[in-house]
Amino acid sequence: MLELRLVQGSLLKKVLEAIKDLVNDANFDCSATGFSLQAMDSSHVALVSLLLRSEGFEHYRCDRNISMGMNLGNMSKMLKCAGNDDIITIKADDGGDTVTFMFESPTQDKISDFEMKLMDIDSEHLGIPEAEYHAIVRMPSAEFARICKDLSSIGDTVVISVTKEGVKFSTRGDIGTANIVLRQNTTVDKPEEATIIEMNEPVSLTFALRYMNSFTKATPLSNTVTISLSSELPVVVEYKIAEMGYIRFYLAPKIEEDEETKP
Amino acid sequence: MLELRLVQGSLLKKVLEAIKDLVNDANFDCSATGFSLQAMDSSHVALVSLLLRSEGFEHYRCDRNISMGMNLGNMSKMLKCAGNDDIITIKADDGGDTVTFMFESPTQDKISDFEMKLMDIDSEHLGIPEAEYHAIVRMPSAEFARICKDLSSIGDTVVISVTKEGVKFSTRGDIGTANIVLRQNTTVDKPEEATIIEMNEPVSLTFALRYMNSFTKATPLSNTVTISLSSELPVVVEYKIAEMGYIRFYLAPKIEEDEETKP
């Protein structure tokens, strides 16, 4: 028996908006720790990792560990039927093959429940090793989204370079080139507007903008985003979910092909 | 060497929105006077003339006259990457084949530079003779835009007639006819809401609404528009650009075909 009551239902709505374009089907894993998901995107290039800790739920009952395979498109359709202020409760019976989403309007005048079939999904749950990163950039999430969107009107890939001076996003395409430099800036009115660069070693890595733009669908979940970079490790793009956990996206860098030295 | 610093970068963004649908490629001419453009639209029917005077720039360096051929679609893509509050600097080296647009955020924390290839464009720079106009109408630009849009849902052309009484915009289509009359009105709270008609001689001319609706893309540049009319001369639709210059559109009138007297 599983029953998770989330007062701020809009969080779950936003989480689904953030991942449903990247991942079609995935297992949600529920344990005493929390409600989590780990899945490769459909083209097997990027990885999404979500955690909503049990403490963030108003009521959290999970009698035993359970993995529920869901079609995220269908789940998202149902969650769209919840109001932004609704309380969402996720329910499932042990051994059942369905999950129920219950939505309560703030006034309790409207109670909806949506039942969805579960599916069997093969999932290799990869252990993600803790890593030391050469550089960690924390910046306003809206600004990161704007940069990825702007650069994708010029090129397909972005080179992210971190030096002491700041972080540079560069691209190149048929119509020209673009460079956007952000310098570290902690002297802002609101802490969420700061750009903070922790650098142990300079780093410069190339990524497909298509995936970056997918990741930025998570922007509504947090005012800030953290980008962790190391040579030859996947970048981690993390959005913290207030009081509850996080959503993290992993993406392997492209191996830079030097035009001059191609065979 | 050319370096033009425009504090109100949104002006240049709006200028490009106003002309990029009308003209694909054009030469920007830079001299001590200012930054200007003159180009026929792609179907060679209308003419655009833009002037941004050097005095309107915070910094204006133009060592020698230079003509830079740009694809306005690509230029517009790049300018869309500038924030509305950004300071825009246009840079080019003498004899170079690229132009660079630099965008500085108001806080200086974000500096972007976009480099674009220049192109060779044949341009016949027409001298536009000064002319006496039979009538000059000055009116709120939003009202003019609304009228052109409304009339184009009924017909394809507009007859603009000016008499002592006012200015009349008429059209005729399959579903019926429409006439919109504005009388002179200077007794308004704000001067930009006035409709002022200077008439030396009554005039009535016919224009294609398709072009008029293109011209009204310049509406965000100015609260007022000036329409100058003379029989058998192109109409001039002018939007002043505060402190800097203007954008003017020229369009030849259609020769009225009287349905009744056609052979």
Add this chain to the structure above:
DNA sequence: CGACTGTAGC
């Protein structure tokens, strides 16, 4: 906060 409209991009 939800619905609608108008616009821009695919």
Add this chain to the structure above:
DNA sequence: GCTACAGTCG
């Protein structure tokens, strides 16, 4: 031509 997003209105 269609869909997605943003801005505006109620």
